[in-house]
Amino acid sequence: MGKLKIAVLASGRGSNLQAIMDAIAADKINGEIVLILSDKADALALQKGKDAGITCDVILPSACGSRDDYDKALTERVASSGAQLVVLAGFMRLLSPVFLQRFPNQVVNIHPALLPSFPGLHAQQQALDYGVKVSGCTVHFVDMGVDSGPIIAQTPVFVDDAKNADELAAKILVEEHKLYPQVIAMIADGRVKVCGRTVIIK
């Protein structure tokens, strides 16, 4: 099996991107990142990608007229990279049908809660406000909804003594950095199959 071509979309600091790059460098993922794309020119993720010698690009929303125009530009750029898997790593925009129809069951996201609990923004704060004892992270395929696509894998994290959202986020992030590369490795090995809402891992 050839190396899986991966595009990573990121808006922020890129710690998950770094974990994925490290796993590729350690031969734990049979893949290569062909493109890192951001909607923010100053995203730390871009610097991390450049430091690793990976092609990085920015498409600014302000450079595109409408949301549709933006997503068309995004779709074209990702398609032209030859990516077979699109990895959302802290990409802070919702993807429209234009994009998702071009990459069916080929877009994955990581969310810092045990879905379907606490989708959307501020998941760690939502979990604390609710008073749950266990939260965690979820890797899922992306569909038209918000954090609602078929779940591939989850890791639970005990809330324990986390006093605020930042402390809980830090505990969850440790597990994100393990889970996301593991899932991408399984996809690269052809072990992940979607059957309706159920994801089967061979």
Ligand code: GRF
């Ligand atoms: C992570 O908490 C991830 O779960 C969420 O966005 C954050 C991205 O962090 N989707 P980073 O940019 O990978 O450090």
